[in-house]
Amino acid sequence: MSTEITIENGGNVWDGRRLALGATYGKVMMWFFLLSDAFTFSAFLTAYGFFRFSSTTWPSPEVVFQSFPIFAPHGGWPLVFVGLMTFILIASSLTMVLAVEAGHRKDNKSVVRYLVFTIIGGATFLSCQAYEWSHLLHQGLWIGISNNDFQVTEEMADGEHHGGEDAKEWIATRRIFYPVKTVIDGEEWNIGGEEKHEGTRMLGPDYFPKSDKPVLDYNGVAYMNGHGDYINPGDAEMVLPSGETMMFGKLFFFITGFHGFHVFSGVVILVILLTMVVKGMMAKRGHYEMVEKVGLYWHFVDLVWVFVFTLFYLI
Amino acid sequence: MSDSPHDMVHDGAYEAEAYGLHVPHSSKKEILTVFVVLAVLTGIEFVLAFAMHPSVARTIIFLVLTIFKAAGIVLYFMHMKHELKRLMYSVLLPLIFIVYLVALLIIETQG
Numbered sequence A: 001m002s003t004e005i006t007i008e009n010g011g012n013v014w015d016g017r018r019l020a021l022g023a024t025y026g027k028v029m030m031w032f033f034l035l036s037d038a039f040t041f042s043a044f045l046t047a048y049g050f051f052r053f054s055s056t057t058w059p060s061p062e063v064v065f066q067s068f069p070i071f072a073p074h075g076g077w078p079l080v081f082v083g084l085m086t087f088i089l090i091a092s093s094l095t096m097v098l099a100v101e102a103g104h105r106k107d108n109k110s111v112v113r114y115l116v117f118t119i120i121g122g123a124t125f126l127s128c129q130a131y132e133w134s135h136l137l138h139q140g141l142w143i144g145i146s147n148n149d150f151q152v153t154e155e156m157a158d159g160e161h162h163g164g165e166d167a168k169e170w171i172a173t174r175r176i177f178y179p180v181k182t183v184i185d186g187e188e189w190n191i192g193g194e195e196k197h198e199g200t201r202m203l204g205p206d207y208f209p210k211s212d213k214p215v216l217d218y219n220g221v222a223y224m225n226g227h228g229d230y231i232n233p234g235d236a237e238m239v240l241p242s243g244e245t246m247m248f249g250k251l252f253f254f255i256t257g258f259h260g261f262h263v264f265s266g267v268v269i270l271v272i273l274l275t276m277v278v279k280g281m282m283a284k285r286g287h288y289e290m291v292e293k294v295g296l297y298w299h300f301v302d303l304v305w306v307f308v309f310t311l312f313y314l315i
Numbered sequence B: 001m002s003d004s005p006h007d008m009v010h011d012g013a014y015e016a017e018a019y020g021l022h023v024p025h026s027s028k029k030e031i032l033t034v035f036v037v038l039a040v041l042t043g044i045e046f047v048l049a050f051a052m053h054p055s056v057a058r059t060i061i062f063l064v065l066t067i068f069k070a071a072g073i074v075l076y077f078m079h080m081k082h083e084l085k086r087l088m089y090s091v092l093l094p095l096i097f098i099v100y101l102v103a104l105l106i107i108e109t110q111g
Helices: A025-053 A080-104 A108-138 A148-157 A163-173 A243-278 A281-285 A289-314 B028-051 B056-077 B085-110
Strands: A180-184 A187-191 A215-217 A238-240
Touching: A025 A243, A025 A289, A025 B085, A080 A108, A080 A289, A080 B028, A080 B056, A108 A243, A108 A281, A108 A289, A243 A281, A243 A289, A289 B028, A289 B056, B028 B056
Parallel strands: A215 A238
Antiparallel strands: A180 A187
Protein backbone atom coordinates (compact mmCIF):
# COMPACT_ATOMS: atom_id res chain seq x y z
CA MET A 1 0.00 0.00 0.00
CA SER A 2 1.25 3.42 -0.88
CA THR A 3 1.18 6.38 1.48
CA GLU A 4 0.23 8.56 -1.50
CA ILE A 5 -3.31 8.60 -2.77
CA THR A 6 -3.66 6.97 -6.15
CA ILE A 7 -5.57 9.16 -8.53
CA GLU A 8 -7.90 6.89 -10.38
CA ASN A 9 -9.40 7.58 -13.76
CA GLY A 10 -7.45 10.78 -14.09
CA GLY A 11 -9.65 12.59 -11.59
CA ASN A 12 -8.60 15.44 -9.37
CA VAL A 13 -7.68 14.58 -5.81
CA TRP A 14 -10.07 17.25 -4.50
CA ASP A 15 -13.14 16.19 -6.50
CA GLY A 16 -14.49 13.91 -3.79
CA ARG A 17 -14.49 10.14 -3.60
CA ARG A 18 -11.06 10.17 -2.07
CA LEU A 19 -9.43 11.45 1.06
CA ALA A 20 -7.62 14.52 -0.16
CA LEU A 21 -5.51 14.88 2.98
CA GLY A 22 -4.89 11.18 3.34
CA ALA A 23 -6.87 10.91 6.56
CA THR A 24 -10.53 10.40 7.33
CA TYR A 25 -12.80 13.37 7.87
CA GLY A 26 -12.93 12.79 11.62
CA LYS A 27 -9.18 12.74 11.96
CA VAL A 28 -8.61 15.81 9.79
CA MET A 29 -11.18 17.73 11.81
CA MET A 30 -9.55 16.63 15.05
CA TRP A 31 -6.27 18.03 13.72
CA PHE A 32 -7.89 21.35 12.87
CA PHE A 33 -9.62 21.51 16.23
CA LEU A 34 -6.24 20.96 17.88
CA LEU A 35 -4.74 23.68 15.67
CA SER A 36 -7.37 26.16 16.89
CA ASP A 37 -6.79 25.03 20.47
CA ALA A 38 -3.06 25.54 19.94
CA PHE A 39 -3.78 29.16 19.02
CA THR A 40 -5.86 29.61 22.17
CA PHE A 41 -3.19 28.16 24.41
CA SER A 42 -0.40 30.05 22.72
CA ALA A 43 -2.30 33.30 23.21
CA PHE A 44 -2.49 32.60 26.95
CA LEU A 45 1.09 31.41 27.24
CA THR A 46 2.40 34.30 25.19
CA ALA A 47 0.52 36.68 27.48
CA TYR A 48 2.23 34.97 30.42
CA GLY A 49 5.64 35.36 28.80
CA PHE A 50 4.86 38.98 28.02
CA PHE A 51 4.04 39.82 31.64
CA ARG A 52 6.92 37.71 32.90
CA PHE A 53 9.59 39.39 30.81
CA SER A 54 8.26 42.91 31.06
CA SER A 55 8.18 42.84 34.88
CA THR A 56 11.11 43.88 37.01
CA THR A 57 10.29 41.31 39.69
CA TRP A 58 8.64 37.93 39.48
CA PRO A 59 8.11 35.04 41.89
CA SER A 60 10.85 32.45 41.55
CA PRO A 61 9.40 29.06 40.58
CA GLU A 62 11.78 27.00 42.68
CA VAL A 63 10.64 29.02 45.68
CA VAL A 64 6.92 28.97 44.84
CA PHE A 65 6.76 25.30 43.95
CA GLN A 66 8.74 23.47 46.59
CA SER A 67 6.25 21.43 48.58
CA PHE A 68 5.59 17.76 48.18
CA PRO A 69 2.66 15.94 49.83
CA ILE A 70 3.54 13.92 52.95
CA PHE A 71 7.33 14.21 52.54
CA ALA A 72 7.77 17.96 52.31
CA PRO A 73 4.39 19.67 52.87
CA HIS A 74 6.06 22.89 53.99
CA GLY A 75 8.60 23.09 51.23
CA GLY A 76 12.19 22.07 50.71
CA TRP A 77 11.74 19.91 47.61
CA PRO A 78 11.76 22.49 44.84
CA LEU A 79 10.13 21.47 41.56
CA VAL A 80 10.12 17.76 42.51
CA PHE A 81 6.35 17.51 42.65
CA VAL A 82 5.77 19.23 39.32
CA GLY A 83 8.54 17.09 37.82
CA LEU A 84 6.59 14.05 38.95
CA MET A 85 3.37 15.49 37.47
CA THR A 86 5.12 16.03 34.17
CA PHE A 87 6.45 12.50 34.19
CA ILE A 88 2.98 11.12 34.94
CA LEU A 89 1.47 13.01 32.01
CA ILE A 90 4.21 11.94 29.59
CA ALA A 91 3.81 8.36 30.81
CA SER A 92 0.05 8.54 30.19
CA SER A 93 0.87 9.77 26.68
CA LEU A 94 3.06 6.68 26.26
CA THR A 95 0.26 4.31 27.34
CA MET A 96 -2.13 6.20 25.02
CA VAL A 97 0.10 5.75 21.99
CA LEU A 98 0.52 2.08 22.95
CA ALA A 99 -3.30 1.79 22.99
CA VAL A 100 -3.38 3.26 19.47
CA GLU A 101 -0.67 0.82 18.40
CA ALA A 102 -2.63 -2.10 19.90
CA GLY A 103 -5.66 -0.83 17.99
CA HIS A 104 -3.75 -1.11 14.72
CA ARG A 105 -3.12 -4.74 15.61
CA LYS A 106 -6.84 -5.05 16.48
CA ASP A 107 -5.83 -6.36 19.88
CA ASN A 108 -8.93 -5.48 21.91
CA LYS A 109 -7.53 -6.70 25.22
CA SER A 110 -4.36 -4.60 24.99
CA VAL A 111 -6.35 -1.52 23.95
CA VAL A 112 -8.46 -1.91 27.10
CA ARG A 113 -5.38 -2.38 29.28
CA TYR A 114 -3.53 0.65 27.92
CA LEU A 115 -6.64 2.85 28.06
CA VAL A 116 -7.07 1.95 31.74
CA PHE A 117 -3.43 2.94 32.38
CA THR A 118 -3.99 6.23 30.53
CA ILE A 119 -7.11 7.03 32.56
CA ILE A 120 -5.23 6.28 35.79
CA GLY A 121 -2.41 8.58 34.63
CA GLY A 122 -4.82 11.39 33.77
CA ALA A 123 -6.72 11.07 37.05
CA THR A 124 -3.44 11.04 39.01
CA PHE A 125 -2.30 14.16 37.21
CA LEU A 126 -5.58 15.90 38.07
CA SER A 127 -5.21 14.90 41.73
CA CYS A 128 -1.69 16.32 41.78
CA GLN A 129 -2.98 19.54 40.27
CA ALA A 130 -5.73 19.71 42.89
CA TYR A 131 -3.04 19.43 45.59
CA GLU A 132 -0.96 22.15 44.02
CA TRP A 133 -3.95 24.45 43.56
CA SER A 134 -5.00 24.04 47.16
CA HIS A 135 -1.42 24.65 48.29
CA LEU A 136 -1.12 27.92 46.36
CA LEU A 137 -4.63 28.97 47.41
CA HIS A 138 -3.58 28.62 51.03
CA GLN A 139 -0.59 30.81 50.29
CA GLY A 140 -3.01 33.49 49.23
CA LEU A 141 -2.87 33.32 45.45
CA TRP A 142 -5.97 33.25 43.31
CA ILE A 143 -7.40 34.58 40.06
CA GLY A 144 -9.32 37.39 41.76
CA ILE A 145 -8.55 39.41 44.85
CA SER A 146 -6.88 36.88 47.06
CA ASN A 147 -8.22 35.97 50.46
CA ASN A 148 -4.69 36.47 51.64
CA ASP A 149 -5.71 39.59 53.56
CA PHE A 150 -8.17 37.77 55.76
CA GLN A 151 -5.81 34.92 56.38
CA VAL A 152 -3.02 37.19 57.45
CA THR A 153 -5.32 39.09 59.73
CA GLU A 154 -6.31 35.82 61.36
CA GLU A 155 -2.79 34.59 61.71
CA MET A 156 -1.54 37.84 63.10
CA ALA A 157 -4.49 38.15 65.44
CA ASP A 158 -3.95 34.78 67.06
CA GLY A 159 -0.96 36.08 68.95
CA GLU A 160 1.65 34.09 67.09
CA HIS A 161 2.75 36.86 64.84
CA HIS A 162 3.63 40.08 66.52
CA GLY A 163 6.58 42.34 66.23
CA GLY A 164 8.77 43.25 63.31
CA GLU A 165 10.85 40.08 63.24
CA ASP A 166 7.77 37.89 63.34
CA ALA A 167 6.23 39.83 60.50
CA LYS A 168 9.38 39.40 58.44
CA GLU A 169 9.54 35.72 59.30
CA TRP A 170 5.93 35.40 58.32
CA ILE A 171 6.74 36.87 54.94
CA ALA A 172 9.75 34.59 54.54
CA THR A 173 7.66 31.50 55.27
CA ARG A 174 5.10 32.50 52.69
CA ARG A 175 7.55 31.11 50.16
CA ILE A 176 6.22 33.20 47.33
CA PHE A 177 8.50 35.93 48.40
CA TYR A 178 12.01 35.80 47.08
CA PRO A 179 15.04 38.01 47.12
CA VAL A 180 15.16 40.33 44.16
CA LYS A 181 16.61 43.58 43.12
CA THR A 182 13.97 45.89 41.87
CA VAL A 183 13.98 49.38 40.51
CA ILE A 184 11.44 51.87 41.77
CA ASP A 185 11.53 55.30 40.21
CA GLY A 186 15.08 54.77 38.99
CA GLU A 187 16.33 53.74 42.44
CA GLU A 188 17.54 50.19 43.07
CA TRP A 189 16.15 48.34 46.06
CA ASN A 190 17.19 45.02 47.54
CA ILE A 191 14.13 43.40 48.93
CA GLY A 192 13.22 40.16 50.56
CA GLY A 193 14.80 36.90 51.57
CA GLU A 194 17.84 37.15 53.79
CA GLU A 195 18.65 40.59 52.52
CA LYS A 196 17.09 43.43 54.40
CA HIS A 197 15.61 46.13 52.31
CA GLU A 198 17.61 49.29 52.50
CA GLY A 199 14.88 51.51 53.70
CA THR A 200 11.20 52.09 53.73
CA ARG A 201 9.35 53.73 51.00
CA MET A 202 6.11 55.56 51.20
CA LEU A 203 3.59 54.90 48.53
CA GLY A 204 0.56 57.08 48.12
CA PRO A 205 -2.72 56.28 49.92
CA ASP A 206 -4.22 55.17 46.61
CA TYR A 207 -1.88 52.20 46.74
CA PHE A 208 -4.14 50.59 49.36
CA PRO A 209 -7.45 52.23 48.55
CA LYS A 210 -9.67 49.70 50.26
CA SER A 211 -7.75 49.31 53.46
CA ASP A 212 -8.23 51.11 56.72
CA LYS A 213 -5.93 48.64 58.48
CA PRO A 214 -2.18 48.92 58.87
CA VAL A 215 -0.73 47.24 55.81
CA LEU A 216 2.67 45.80 55.06
CA ASP A 217 3.41 45.62 51.40
CA TYR A 218 4.42 42.16 50.35
CA ASN A 219 7.74 43.37 49.06
CA GLY A 220 8.40 44.98 52.39
CA VAL A 221 8.58 48.22 50.49
CA ALA A 222 5.83 50.17 52.15
CA TYR A 223 4.73 50.25 55.75
CA MET A 224 1.64 52.29 56.03
CA ASN A 225 -2.04 52.30 56.70
CA GLY A 226 -4.86 53.18 54.39
CA HIS A 227 -4.65 56.82 55.33
CA GLY A 228 -1.11 57.09 54.12
CA ASP A 229 0.46 57.24 57.58
CA TYR A 230 3.78 55.56 58.21
CA ILE A 231 3.51 52.58 60.55
CA ASN A 232 5.85 50.20 62.30
CA PRO A 233 6.20 46.98 60.28
CA GLY A 234 5.34 44.96 63.38
CA ASP A 235 1.99 46.68 63.67
CA ALA A 236 0.93 45.51 60.25
CA GLU A 237 -2.25 43.53 60.21
CA MET A 238 -2.25 42.68 56.57
CA VAL A 239 0.39 41.77 54.07
CA LEU A 240 -0.37 42.45 50.46
CA PRO A 241 1.26 40.45 47.73
CA SER A 242 3.19 42.42 45.18
CA GLY A 243 1.53 43.24 41.89
CA GLU A 244 3.77 40.77 40.09
CA THR A 245 2.95 38.02 42.59
CA MET A 246 -0.77 38.62 42.12
CA MET A 247 -0.31 38.67 38.36
CA PHE A 248 1.57 35.39 38.59
CA GLY A 249 -1.30 33.91 40.60
CA LYS A 250 -3.94 35.06 38.14
CA LEU A 251 -2.06 33.69 35.15
CA PHE A 252 -1.14 30.46 36.93
CA PHE A 253 -4.68 29.60 37.96
CA PHE A 254 -6.22 30.65 34.68
CA ILE A 255 -3.80 28.84 32.39
CA THR A 256 -3.32 25.68 34.45
CA GLY A 257 -7.07 25.73 35.02
CA PHE A 258 -7.74 25.86 31.30
CA HIS A 259 -5.24 23.06 30.77
CA GLY A 260 -6.66 21.06 33.69
CA PHE A 261 -10.13 21.38 32.16
CA HIS A 262 -8.70 19.85 28.98
CA VAL A 263 -7.21 17.00 31.01
CA PHE A 264 -10.53 16.50 32.78
CA SER A 265 -12.41 16.44 29.45
CA GLY A 266 -9.80 14.02 28.15
CA VAL A 267 -10.34 11.66 31.08
CA VAL A 268 -14.13 11.77 30.54
CA ILE A 269 -13.70 11.07 26.82
CA LEU A 270 -11.27 8.25 27.60
CA VAL A 271 -13.76 6.65 30.00
CA ILE A 272 -16.47 6.79 27.31
CA LEU A 273 -14.02 5.33 24.78
CA LEU A 274 -13.04 2.59 27.22
CA THR A 275 -16.67 1.51 27.71
CA MET A 276 -17.07 1.42 23.92
CA VAL A 277 -13.96 -0.72 23.51
CA VAL A 278 -14.95 -3.03 26.39
CA LYS A 279 -18.38 -3.50 24.81
CA GLY A 280 -16.61 -4.61 21.64
CA MET A 281 -17.92 -1.76 19.48
CA MET A 282 -14.51 -1.15 17.89
CA ALA A 283 -14.00 -4.85 17.18
CA LYS A 284 -17.45 -4.89 15.55
CA ARG A 285 -16.56 -1.86 13.43
CA GLY A 286 -13.40 -3.60 12.36
CA HIS A 287 -11.16 -0.63 13.16
CA TYR A 288 -9.98 1.42 16.12
CA GLU A 289 -9.86 4.85 14.55
CA MET A 290 -11.77 6.33 17.47
CA VAL A 291 -8.85 5.38 19.73
CA GLU A 292 -6.54 7.24 17.35
CA LYS A 293 -8.66 10.40 17.41
CA VAL A 294 -8.93 10.43 21.21
CA GLY A 295 -5.20 9.72 21.25
CA LEU A 296 -4.52 12.86 19.19
CA TYR A 297 -6.46 14.93 21.73
CA TRP A 298 -4.68 13.32 24.67
CA HIS A 299 -1.21 13.90 23.17
CA PHE A 300 -2.15 17.51 22.54
CA VAL A 301 -2.97 17.94 26.23
CA ASP A 302 0.47 16.52 27.02
CA LEU A 303 2.02 18.81 24.42
CA VAL A 304 0.50 21.90 26.03
CA TRP A 305 1.74 20.77 29.42
CA VAL A 306 5.29 20.62 28.04
CA PHE A 307 5.01 24.36 27.36
CA VAL A 308 3.24 25.13 30.64
CA PHE A 309 6.00 23.27 32.49
CA THR A 310 8.73 25.28 30.81
CA LEU A 311 7.06 28.66 31.17
CA PHE A 312 5.67 28.40 34.70
CA TYR A 313 8.14 26.15 36.40
CA LEU A 314 11.50 26.53 34.71
CA ILE A 315 11.89 30.02 33.29
CA MET B 1 -22.83 3.90 -7.69
CA SER B 2 -23.68 6.87 -5.56
CA ASP B 3 -21.86 10.19 -5.62
CA SER B 4 -21.20 10.19 -1.90
CA PRO B 5 -17.67 9.16 -1.07
CA HIS B 6 -18.99 7.43 2.02
CA ASP B 7 -20.91 4.98 -0.13
CA MET B 8 -17.62 3.66 -1.35
CA VAL B 9 -16.76 2.48 2.14
CA HIS B 10 -17.90 -1.00 2.91
CA ASP B 11 -19.81 -1.43 6.10
CA GLY B 12 -17.48 -2.15 8.98
CA ALA B 13 -14.32 -1.40 7.04
CA TYR B 14 -11.83 1.20 8.16
CA GLU B 15 -12.59 4.19 5.98
CA ALA B 16 -8.92 4.95 5.36
CA GLU B 17 -8.19 1.32 4.54
CA ALA B 18 -11.21 1.14 2.27
CA TYR B 19 -9.71 3.99 0.31
CA GLY B 20 -6.55 1.99 -0.07
CA LEU B 21 -4.58 4.21 2.27
CA HIS B 22 -1.76 3.26 4.49
CA VAL B 23 -2.88 3.91 8.06
CA PRO B 24 0.00 5.74 9.71
CA HIS B 25 1.43 4.22 12.84
CA SER B 26 4.67 4.01 14.73
CA SER B 27 6.39 0.83 15.82
CA LYS B 28 6.55 -0.04 19.50
CA LYS B 29 10.32 0.41 19.51
CA GLU B 30 10.01 3.89 18.03
CA ILE B 31 7.38 4.82 20.62
CA LEU B 32 9.53 3.67 23.53
CA THR B 33 12.60 5.49 22.14
CA VAL B 34 10.64 8.74 21.91
CA PHE B 35 9.33 8.25 25.45
CA VAL B 36 12.86 7.77 26.81
CA VAL B 37 14.07 10.86 24.91
CA LEU B 38 11.18 12.93 26.32
CA ALA B 39 11.91 11.73 29.86
CA VAL B 40 15.64 12.44 29.50
CA LEU B 41 15.04 15.95 28.08
CA THR B 42 12.68 16.70 31.00
CA GLY B 43 15.39 15.44 33.38
CA ILE B 44 17.96 17.73 31.76
CA GLU B 45 15.57 20.68 32.12
CA PHE B 46 15.05 19.81 35.77
CA VAL B 47 18.80 19.71 36.44
CA LEU B 48 19.44 22.95 34.52
CA ALA B 49 16.79 24.73 36.60
CA PHE B 50 19.21 24.37 39.53
CA ALA B 51 22.59 24.11 37.83
CA MET B 52 22.29 27.39 35.95
CA HIS B 53 21.39 30.82 37.22
CA PRO B 54 18.47 32.50 35.47
CA SER B 55 19.77 34.10 32.29
CA VAL B 56 18.82 34.69 28.71
CA ALA B 57 21.01 31.72 27.70
CA ARG B 58 19.19 29.39 30.11
CA THR B 59 15.80 30.59 28.88
CA ILE B 60 16.84 29.90 25.29
CA ILE B 61 18.10 26.42 26.23
CA PHE B 62 14.77 25.68 27.95
CA LEU B 63 12.76 26.87 24.95
CA VAL B 64 14.86 24.85 22.48
CA LEU B 65 14.50 21.69 24.62
CA THR B 66 10.75 22.36 24.89
CA ILE B 67 10.37 22.67 21.13
CA PHE B 68 12.33 19.41 20.70
CA LYS B 69 9.95 17.69 23.11
CA ALA B 70 6.92 19.16 21.37
CA ALA B 71 8.25 17.98 18.00
CA GLY B 72 8.77 14.47 19.42
CA ILE B 73 5.18 14.34 20.61
CA VAL B 74 3.68 15.69 17.38
CA LEU B 75 5.85 13.70 14.96
CA TYR B 76 5.88 10.33 16.72
CA PHE B 77 3.13 10.12 19.34
CA MET B 78 0.63 11.86 17.06
CA HIS B 79 2.09 10.07 14.00
CA MET B 80 2.40 13.33 12.08
CA LYS B 81 5.66 12.08 10.57
CA HIS B 82 3.76 9.30 8.83
CA GLU B 83 0.88 11.42 7.55
CA LEU B 84 0.73 12.90 4.08
CA LYS B 85 2.82 16.06 3.65
CA ARG B 86 -0.36 17.90 2.64
CA LEU B 87 -1.99 17.27 6.02
CA MET B 88 1.27 17.99 7.81
CA TYR B 89 1.69 21.41 6.21
CA SER B 90 -2.02 22.26 6.58
CA VAL B 91 -1.70 21.84 10.33
CA LEU B 92 1.86 22.97 11.00
CA LEU B 93 2.28 25.98 8.69
CA PRO B 94 -0.43 28.12 10.37
CA LEU B 95 1.65 27.88 13.56
CA ILE B 96 3.92 30.50 11.97
CA PHE B 97 1.43 33.07 13.33
CA ILE B 98 2.40 32.04 16.87
CA VAL B 99 6.08 32.56 16.03
CA TYR B 100 5.14 35.97 14.63
CA LEU B 101 3.24 36.92 17.81
CA VAL B 102 6.09 35.79 20.05
CA ALA B 103 8.66 37.62 17.93
CA LEU B 104 6.61 40.82 18.10
CA LEU B 105 6.28 40.61 21.87
CA ILE B 106 9.98 39.91 22.35
CA ILE B 107 10.82 42.98 20.27
CA GLU B 108 8.27 45.16 22.06
CA THR B 109 9.20 44.09 25.59
CA GLN B 110 12.83 44.96 24.97
CA GLY B 111 11.64 48.57 24.67
